[in-house]
Amino acid sequence: MTERILVTPADLLGDGVFETLHLRESGPWLLPEHLGRLARSAALLDLPPPPVVDVTAGAGRTGAMRIIYTRTLLHVGVSAIPEQVLRERRDGVRVLSAGLGVAAGHRPPWSLSAAKSLSYASNFAARRWAARHQADDVVWVSLEGYVLEAPTASVVWLSGDELCTVPPAEAGILDGITAAHLLSLAPSAGLRPVHRMVTLPELATADAIWLTSSLRGLAEVISLDGTERPRSPWTPRLLAMLGFTDSF
Amino acid sequence: MTERILVTPADLLGDGVFETLHLRESGPWLLPEHLGRLARSAALLDLPPPPVVDVTAGAGRTGAMRIIYTRTLLHVGVSAIPEQVLRERRDGVRVLSAGLGVAAGHRPPWSLSAAKSLSYASNFAARRWAARHQADDVVWVSLEGYVLEAPTASVVWLSGDELCTVPPAEAGILDGITAAHLLSLAPSAGLRPVHRMVTLPELATADAIWLTSSLRGLAEVISLDGTERPRSPWTPRLLAMLGFTDSF
Structure with missing residues (x-):
């Protein structure tokens, strides 16, 4: 009901x-x-x-x-929790990048890009676009070429011993709570938390990439713009660190 | 109630x-x-x-x-009809221009900029921003420097005998129904209907500028970025042509 x-x-x-x-x-x-x-x-x-x-x-x-x-x-x-969320947490996500047509450095003065507003039509539309292209999700890229975020998730990646995410204020994006929490736990796993801007080609060289959000926790990016990526041994470790279990 | x-x-x-x-x-x-x-x-x-x-x-x-x-x-x-709408139709609007941070020519493939979606938070935020700056409304300008639209209205202007508006498909904006109807009536007033892209400096040289929408009909721009503009004799003529009266 x-x-x-x-x-x-x-x-x-x-x-x-x-x-x-x-x-x-x-x-x-x-x-x-x-x-x-x-x-x-x-x-x-x-x-x-x-x-x-x-x-x-x-x-x-x-x-x-x-x-x-x-x-x-x-x-x-x-x-x-929708079945799709559990599946994406378990099996990972195929992701396409797409230009958002927006300059991260030229947001309008009334910009709500840092607010989790109820105006979510474009977020849903982006995910439907991904589905029409045999993918699960999108990462948005700014006109300057920087990776911003996903429609309903933050982008986190592992590069050597650096666990990285996009700096919300600099990128003009939502501050991801799961991403911030994960980075705060990074030292306990021997990783260094890093906030930095990243281009798409740089991101593609990461050892692992995840979309993080409250319900999915981590969804590993198993394919980026059609290029398959090996599963990372860090995914189950980080999920456990965040307290996620398979059942809910 | x-x-x-x-x-x-x-x-x-x-x-x-x-x-x-x-x-x-x-x-x-x-x-x-x-x-x-x-x-x-x-x-x-x-x-x-x-x-x-x-x-x-x-x-x-x-x-x-x-x-x-x-x-x-x-x-x-x-x-x-809100009192403010009637006032803006009668007295005109003070308008500020502002960069939208968006490239009209690089909308994402799932863009809803041509849809009248319920995701109106940014539209309201832009008008609140105008009010904080002693103005009534905003005209959005693309990264390329083109005037696009207002948060809840189309932009129409008079240049000689040309009654102009922004081409919706080229600008990636909502197709304004009042603007289209007004342009369709232009010949009966001896004016030529024109769709064309316009920069802000070009717009500022127009003989008259209006924001058009269903409830306001026409709201004449009486001030653009702080520069006062003389009232146009065309405003009451065009309002009458659209069938607006003072009472509702």
Whole structure:
């Protein structure tokens, strides 16, 4: 049974913010970080600071928790994790790169590119485009040639002992919570966390590439622009470090 | 009393399309054109063709009619025209130009820039940015230096006897229904309809500039980037040609 919410017509214009969390037996994963980003996103949209979010809807459940906040609404919902998400975490993703037509260094002054806004039509469209081209996902490349992010994930890569991701402020992208958390754990695995801009040809030489997000955790890039990539022994190690199990 | 709609959480992610129509005593203005664009927008989002839209909600009423169409929902609502819209139609708008950070010639293959999608957060953000800078609205300029459109309007200008607007396909922008209708009427006013790309300095030399949209009709640009512009005698003539009166 699909959940229903009572909204105003204005709530349907994408003019709000949201967060998706991995709901674990221990509770919503990285809850303070997600609430922090919800507040930062809200500020970028000139929304009032979010009220206290009641997460008891998730008590005793596992799956996905979504927090939606608009000018008239705060909604917390819980659902099962889509089968596709579990499959991508387990089997990896075939990824195509595509120019976003956007200059990372010339965002407009009102840019919401660093906010997780509800205006997600282009994100879905990019993933549908990938599916039409026998791929699972896209990495967006700026007009300057820099890898930015994926429609619903951050890009993380391993280069020697460096575990890298794109610097959100410099790239004008969403600050990925899973990516930041993973990099904070890197030293415990003998890796050095690095934030740096990367071009697509540089990325292609990485020892491993992942898309990171709250529900997928890590989805290893097993093919980039049609070139197959060997599976990395780091994928199960890093997934375990993030506390992911196969079952949810 | 604000209208309420029952939706699914997925309906709140901006992944649908909409139209706003001027509801007149004679019925919804330019209804076939708006329904046509709704269908074109839906196709760009890979939505099924919209079902027949029942517009009886607008029978005998004037104001604004909004049609919203998502993967699970078709909603038709009627509301009063906001006071700000009537004011902008009557008094004109102070406009700032701003770079959109986007190359008109390098849209991504899944681009929705030609669709009237529900993902309107950036459109609202651009207008809030204008308001913070003592202006009413923004015209977006591409990285190549071409004027594109306004967040909720098309740009139309008069240069001698040429009534001009930006070619939607070439610019990768929404095809403005009011602008197209106005240009179709131009010959009856002794003007020649022209579609062409324009740079900001060229636009600034126009005899008159307007933002056109369904509810505002024409809003004359009375100030562009801080430079005052004389009122054009064409504004009341063109408004009358479009059938706008002061009262709604």
